[in-house]
Amino acid sequence: MIERGLKILLVVLLFAVGVGYLGHHHPAGDSFAVFRPQLAAGLLALGVLLWLVSARKLAVFAIAVATLALGPILRMNGVLNAASEMDLSVYQKNMRFRVEDPKLLGDDVMKRRPDFLTLQEVSGANMALFDTLGATYGARQFCPFATVGGVGVASRWPIVEGSGFCAEADGLAAMQVTTPKGPVWVVSIHLHWPWPYSQPAHLARLLPRLAKMSGPMVIGGDFNMVPWSDALRNVAMASNTMRIGPPHVTLTKLKGWMRVPIDHIFVSEGEGIVQRLPRLGSDHYGLFARFALPFN
Numbered sequence: 162m163i164e165r166g167l168k169i170l171l172v173v174l175l176f177a178v179g180v181g182y183l184g185h186h187h188p189a190g191d192s193f194a195v196f197r198p199q200l201a202a203g204l205l206a207l208g209v210l211l212w213l214v215s216a217r218k219l220a221v222f223a224i225a226v227a228t229l230a231l232g233p234i235l236r237m238n239g240v241l242n243a244a245s246e247m248d249l250s251v252y253q254k255n256m257r258f259r260v261e262d263p264k265l266l267g268d269d270v271m272k273r274r275p276d277f278l279t280l281q282e283v284s285g286a287n288m289a290l291f292d293t294l295g296a297t298y299g300a301r302q303f304c305p306f307a308t309v310g311g312v313g314v315a316s317r318w319p320i321v322e323g324s325g326f327c328a329e330a331d332g333l334a335a336m337q338v339t340t341p342k343g344p345v346w347v348v349s350i351h352l353h354w355p356w357p358y359s360q361p362a363h364l365a366r367l368l369p370r371l372a373k374m375s376g377p378m379v380i381g382g383d384f385n386m387v388p389w390s391d392a393l394r395n396v397a398m399a400s401n402t403m404r405i406g407p408p409h410v411t412l413t414k415l416k417g418w419m420r421v422p423i424d425h426i427f428v429s430e431g432e433g434i435v436q437r438l439p440r441l442g443s444d445h446y447g448l449f450a451r452f453a454l455p456f457n
Contacts, residue, residue: 164216171219174204175223178201185391191356191386194390195355197389198231200230201226202227208221208223211223233389234389247432249276250277251279251426251452254278254280254445256280258287266441266447267290267291267292267293267294271297277316277317277379278315279380280312280313280314281306281382282309282383282443283310297317300316300319301314306330307353312334312350313349321339328370332353333349342454343377343457348371348380349380350380360392368395372399372400374400376429382424382425385423400427402427402428402430402431403430405428406436409422409437410446411423411446411447424447428454429455430453434451436449
């Protein structure tokens, strides 16, 4: 009876892991992919149990599938994408629209002095951040988005006149700025939740906008999606960028039982390193990246 129950559980877990690789065919695949590490860990534990009840072949199979699923994710943790000269930096943050003290974030930004800021959930409650930043980050573009607040970008470098724009109600703010080495597109993105919510349709509208932007680019955002998903591969392809750094857990739910890496930074040619920063009153951890861009 126990062995039969374990075999049924094995079929269920194998099905769930397998569906997570089908995001290219249906967005439900990406929703399953979010839980790939947990499902793979379940397969490892199940493999041990199957071994103990002498179902040795099934045990080896379960452990092999779990290893194949976890391997690429663990390799991401070891990737530094280090460039020889990382002379640019970006601070990525979902601010939380109800944050009590936005000055905490402002003080941290001024301490680190990044070249660029990419922000989500910018609301009336946390707009005081920009009082702390003052004229240092005078180049700004803010775009309304959802009830949780808008998206914004800011830079120490001057904006290219007329370059700032919004994807109306679609969670994208962008502007081009002039750095000492040349122009750079700075983009902030906030995606809706994945299927069965509206993320697939949201991405379908945003990807053509990204594809039209040319030149060196840095994108920071709360993508509400994991880095091994088809959705983020599409973002990278459309923008001609690569996600940098390991998959840092940036949001925890269910008292820490659910830990997901959903905030990311993409840059042209994908050379850079990323560290995770404190929450500072938000429900998301921040990200700070140093990177290089390909200037002609």
